[in-house]
Amino acid sequence: MAVDRVWRASVEPLLGDLDGEQGGCPAPFFEREQKMNQTTARELAFFGRITAGFTHEIKNILAIIKESSGLMEDLLSLTKDEPFPHWERFSHRVEVIKQQVQRGVELATHLNRFAHSPDEPVSPIDLNDLTDQLVRLSERFARLKEVGLTRSGSNASIVLVTSPVALQMTVFLLLESCWNQMPAGSAMELRAEWRERHPCLLVRMTVPVDDLGAVKQHIATSEGFTVARQSAHELGGQMLDDIPDGFALLFTETRVDQQAG
Amino acid sequence: MEPCKVLLVDDEVEFVLALAERLTIRGLHTQVAHNGEQALFVLQDYAPDAVLLDLKMPGMDGLEVLRRVKKINPQVKVVILTGHGSEQDAEIAQRLGASGYLQKPADIGVIVDTIKRACSGFAD
Numbered sequence: 001m002a003v004d005r006v007w008r009a010s011v012e013p014l015l016g017d018l019d020g021e022q023g024g025c026p027a028p029f030f031e032r033e034q035k036m037n038q039t040t041a042r043e044l045a046f047f048g049r050i051t052a053g054f055t056h057e058i059k060n061i062l063a064i065i066k067e068s069s070g071l072m073e074d075l076l077s078l079t080k081d082e083p084f085p086h087w088e089r090f091s092h093r094v095e096v097i098k099q100q101v102q103r104g105v106e107l108a109t110h111l112n113r114f115a116h117s118p119d120e121p122v123s124p125i126d127l128n129d130l131t132d133q134l135v136r137l138s139e140r141f142a143r144l145k146e147v148g149l150t151r152s153g154s155n156a157s158i159v160l161v162t163s164p165v166a167l168q169m170t171v172f173l174l175l176e177s178c179w180n181q182m183p184a185g186s187a188m189e190l191r192a193e194w195r196e197r198h199p200c201l202l203v204r205m206t207v208p209v210d211d212l213g214a215v216k217q218h219i220a221t222s223e224g225f226t227v228a229r230q231s232a233h234e235l236g237g238q239m240l241d242d243i244p245d246g247f248a249l250l251f252t253e254t255r256v257d258q259q260a261g
Numbered sequence: 262m263e264p265c266k267v268l269l270v271d272d273e274v275e276f277v278l279a280l281a282e283r284l285t286i287r288g289l290h291t292q293v294a295h296n297g298e299q300a301l302f303v304l305q306d307y308a309p310d311a312v313l314l315d316l317k318m319p320g321m322d323g324l325e326v327l328r329r330v331k332k333i334n335p336q337v338k339v340v341i342l343t344g345h346g347s348e349q350d351a352e353i354a355q356r357l358g359a360s361g362y363l364q365k366p367a368d369i370g371v372i373v374d375t376i377k378r379a380c381s382g383f384a385d
Contacts, residue, residue, distance in 0.1 A: 056317075059344040060273055063366035067279035070369055074286050105366060 044118035044165060051115035058108045062101050069097040110136045117164040124257045125167060127158040127192035127199060134171055135190055141176065146184035149175070152191045158199045159257035162235055170231040171201060174239070174249060177224030183209055188246075195248060199256060204246040212245060219247070264290040265380040268309040270300040270326060271342070272318045280313075280372070287373050297321030301329055309337060310380045311360075313372070316343040316350055324353055331358045338379035342367060 073094045076087065084090070110133055135151040142149040160167065171190075178188055185208040193200050207215050219225055220241045229239040236253030267289050271277040274295060281291040292307045294300035296318055304312075312330055316323035327339050341354050344365035351362045360379040363372065 056345045059365060060276070063344060064273060064276045064279070066366040067276055067283065067369075071279045071283050074283055078286070101366065 041118065041121055048115045048118040052112050055108045055112035055115060059105060059112075062104045062108065065097065066101045069094050069101070073098075106136070114168070117168060120164070122161060122163055124159050124161050125164055127160065127201060128154055128156075130167065130171070131190045131192050131201065134168060134175070138172060138175055142179045142188065145179045145182070146186075147179040147182050148187035149179070150187070150189050152189055154192050156192075156194060158192050158194065160199055160251060161255040161257050166231065166235055170228055170235060170237075171249065173224055173228035173231060174201075174203060174247065177222050177228055178203060178205065178219050178247070180224060181218040181222060182207055182215060186215075195250060199251040199254070201249040202243065202246065203248070204243075206245070216241065216247075264288055265311060265377060266290045266292070266307065266309040267376055268292050268294060268300060268303060268307060268312045270294045270297070270312060270318075270323070271315040272296055273315070280369075283369055284373065284376075287369070289373070289376065297323070297326040297329075300326055301333070304330060304333060304337070308334075311338040311340060311376050313340050313342050313376065314359075315365075316341060316354075317345040324350070324357065327354060327357045327359060338376075338382075340372075340375050340379055342372065 073091070076084075076091060076094065080087070113133060114137060131151040135149055139149050175188065175190070179186075182188070182205065187206045189204045189206075191202045191204070193202060195202070205212065205215070209215065225239075232239050232249055235251070236255075237249055237251040240248040240250055267284060269277050269281050269284075269291060270293075271280075272295050277293050277295070281293050284291050292303055292309065294303050297320055300312070300314075312326075314323050314326060314330075318326075321329075323341065323343065327341075330337055330339055335358070338360040339354075339358065340361035340363065341351075341359050342363045342365055343350070346354075346362065346364065354362055361375040363375060
């Protein structure tokens with residue numbers, strides 16, 4: 001696999017050090033890996049800061065549009081008794097602007113939260129918040145594949161202490177591997193729950209064909225799913241493909257914030 | 262009864278002018294300032310009942326304006342209206358005596374209610 005090749009290419013030049021002056025201790029490799037991780041974290045944080053800054057500016061623009069259209073609506077209502085042949089059409093358009101501003105604000109808010117993800121390399125993450133966030137950010141990708149994506153809420157608070165970026169990426173990869181293989185007209189539901197005493201993210205699928213098993217087989221053997229499985233493993237989780245109507249990401253070794261739970 | 266006098270402070274000129282007009286339509290008396298220094302200058306003459314204040318502005322930021330407004334006149338009610346605020350900012354603003362904290366863009370009804378409650382002293 002491509003990932004494996006890259007890993008080998010980065011490790012092989014360092015293998016000599018393992019039996020060298022370090023007395024068998026692979027310190028240079030870990031130092032280099034640590035430095036790479038720090039560099040990646042800094043780069044992600046930079047990317048996040050710039051994106052978050054722009055989401056604030058987008059919200060400012062939306063606020064101007066909202067107040068300007070609101071003022072148009074106010075002025076329109078002040079002239080309700082005066083003759084204006086296009087009153088209804090005008091009023092309808094103002095309402096459309098209001099709705100679209102609200103949509104934009106919600107997207108900018110979620111994008112802002114997403115952009116702040118790399119602020120802390122490890123932090124507590126409520127899986128219910130995460131499902132809401134990811135569904136909002138992923139809806140468009142699924143919609144382009146003609147697959148519906150929703151979340152169902154859970155009353156239980158399930159808080160993991162892990163890398164927010166890696167966790168979101170893993171769940172996104174799982175969702176993406178599903179909608180890439182599901183036929184048009186399918187639907188997916190993402191839900192956080194406790195399963196076998198472990199935090200779990202459940203993806204349930206509804207497909208407009210008889211053979212859900214065959215669709216699942218395509219997903220489970222896809223490259224995207226393999227990467228998602230590997231990514232889940234690195235987070236201390238495991239991907240379960242024996243769920244009748246979907247997949248589960250079970251966090252067996254990931255730290256859980258018991259106080260929050 | 263005299264209408265509630267509100268000083269709106271925001272560097273987004275189009276935003277603050279449109280909002281001021283909407284508040285005026287709803288029976289409030291308004292004045293605008295586009296930065297912190299201007300707000301403190303207007304505060305002396307205008308003597309508002311409430312200040313609707315943005316946090317992130319070039320020059321003096323909203324929290325500093327809040328601190329100075331409260332120092333000049335502790336009776337003035339200050340409502341924060343920001344698109345940049347964090348939970349930490351909200352806590353600091355509350356500690357400095359803000360009567361309300363709203364996220365931009367907020368519903369006009371919510372803004373009017375919050376200002377009126379602040380002016381009538383309910384928010385304290």
